[in-house]
Amino acid sequence: MKTINDFNFENKRALIRVDFNVPMDENFNVTDTNRIEAAKPTIIKVLEDGGSVVLMSHLGRPNGQVVPELSLEHICSKVSEVLGVQVNFVASSVGEEAEKAASSLENGQVLLLENLRFNAEEEKGGEAFAEQLSKLGDVYINDAFGTAHRAHASTTVVAKFFPENKCFGALLAKEIIAIEKVMQTGEKPVTAILGGAKVSSKITIIENILDKVDHLIIGGGMTYTFVKAKGGQVGDSICEDDKMELALEILKQAKAKGVEVHIPVDVIAADDFSNTANTKIVDVDKIEAGWQGLDAGPKTLEIFKEVILKSKTILWNGPIGVFEMENFANGTISIGNNIAEATKNGAFSLVGGGDSVAAVKQFGFQDKVSYVSTGGGAMLESLEGKSLPGIAAIKA
Numbered sequence: 218m219k220t221i222n223d224f225n226f227e228n229k230r231a232l233i234r235v236d237f238n239v240p241m242d243e244n245f246n247v248t249d250t251n252r253i254e255a256a257k258p259t260i261i262k263v264l265e266d267g268g269s270v271v272l273m274s275h276l277g278r279p280n281g282q283v284v285p286e287l288s289l290e291h292i293c294s295k296v297s298e299v300l301g302v303q304v305n306f307v308a309s310s311v312g313e314e315a316e317k318a319a320s321s322l323e324n325g326q327v328l329l330l331e332n333l334r335f336n337a338e339e340e341k342g343g344e345a346f347a348e349q350l351s352k353l354g355d356v357y358i359n360d361a362f363g364t365a366h367r368a369h370a371s372t373t374v375v376a377k378f379f380p381e382n383k384c385f386g387a388l389l390a391k392e393i394i395a396i397e398k399v400m401q402t403g404e405k406p407v408t409a410i411l412g413g414a415k416v417s418s419k420i421t422i423i424e425n426i427l428d429k430v431d432h433l434i435i436g437g438g439m440t441y442t443f444v445k446a447k448g449g450q451v452g453d454s455i456c457e458d459d460k461m462e463l464a465l466e467i468l469k470q471a472k473a474k475g476v477e478v479h480i481p482v483d484v485i486a487a488d489d490f491s492n493t494a495n496t497k498i499v500d501v502d503k504i505e506a507g508w509q510g511l512d513a514g515p516k517t518l519e520i521f522k523e524v525i526l527k528s529k530t531i532l533w534n535g536p537i538g539v540f541e542m543e544n545f546a547n548g549t550i551s552i553g554n555n556i557a558e559a560t561k562n563g564a565f566s567l568v569g570g571g572d573s574v575a576a577v578k579q580f581g582f583q584d585k586v587s588y589v590s591t592g593g594g595a596m597l598e599s600l601e602g603k604s605l606p607g608i609a610a611i612k613a
């Protein structure tokens with residue numbers, strides 16, 4: 218796996234695919250600079266080696282049209298500020314103007330290209346467009362994990378024009394190593410905690426992960442499909458009746474593979490999907506009509522805690538309850554605390570994929586786990602066992 222540490226960028230121009238798809242307010246102020254900060258180590262390494270940098274990214278979904286509101290020019294001054302280096306902007310991503318701006322870069326300088334998705338060929342993975350992009354640098358670096366699952370021109374196709382001179386940026390390399398640690402090289406016992414709303418959106422992950430883990434903790438809305446499938450009474454809880462057979466099949470497969478599955482035994486049931494609903498603690502398989510399970514109960518959290526604290530490798534994807542409502546956030550907070558404790562005791566913990574990242578940030582766990590993945594869709598596809606085209610293109 219080639220990374221930026223395998224290159225000396227002195228007198229080289231690095232073409233770096235970053236993920237600067239950052240949120241902005243109505244006055245085009247960047248409201249969250251995390252993604253820019255995340256790309257900083259790679260950019261600084263090139264500059265410190267004595268090279269120059271051409272940055273390329275998408276912003277929003279312009280669908281191949283020029284949408285002035287989505288111009289990367291809006292974020293240029295913020296990128297300068299975060300990097301501590303003057304960043305120049307060019308109002309195109311390929312062609313004469315872009316090539317001229319790139320070739321006139323001196324060592325130590327940074328150029329930001331216009332939104333790649335203003336060109337329809339970007340998302341189509343157009344070869345000619347990728348070749349035009351390739352003219353802008355001597356070395357191609359992919360540091361955008363968030364788009365690594367897309368076979369776009371700038372994330373995948375462009376790599377073929379740099380057969381020897383391509384590598385992973387520091388951020389992407391960290392993501393890959395974190396996922397490999399869980400999926401391939403993790404110290405046992407390995408535990409996956411899967412929550413979230415539906416079995417249907419997690420099924421491929423569950424199936425793939427059964428080969429890698431010793432323990433599987435199931436929480437969140439998924440719980441009730443499993444419980445009902447086993448003959449329990451789930452009241453008005455979220456449940457996918459058409460996935461019940463699949464749930465039983467998963468349990469059968471887990472048994473055959475020696476994976477211990479832990480499903481909640483008790484829940485906080487509510488008489489409405491609302492933070493002000495009446496609540497009571499009930500056994501997971503005895504939820505009456507008019508009531509729905511919205512969080513894991515105390516007995517369940519004790520069992521989960523015991524499993525998490527003895528784990529050496531932990532993956533967490535998906536909240537354990539409806540954490541957006543304060544009264545049903547306890548299960549998710551408790552799991553976060555357990556993972557933080559296990560991590561402190563030496564376990565490797567990876568949190569990733571959508572809502573669990575939001576939960577981790579909301580409750581302040583991001584510095585207490587080993588790694589929080591930045592790429593939602595890319596992370597989920599990695600957990601599903603898919604080869605990500607952006608990663609495969611660098612490894613090729």
Ligand code: AMP
Pocket residue numbers: 412413414415418436437438439455510511512534535536537538539540541571572573
């Ligand atoms: P996902 O995007 O699949 O990870 O699902 C995340 C969503 O699942 C969050 O918005 C949670 O509020 C929701 N969720 C978790 N537990 C439950 C539950 N028991 N009933 C309904 N929704 C839930």
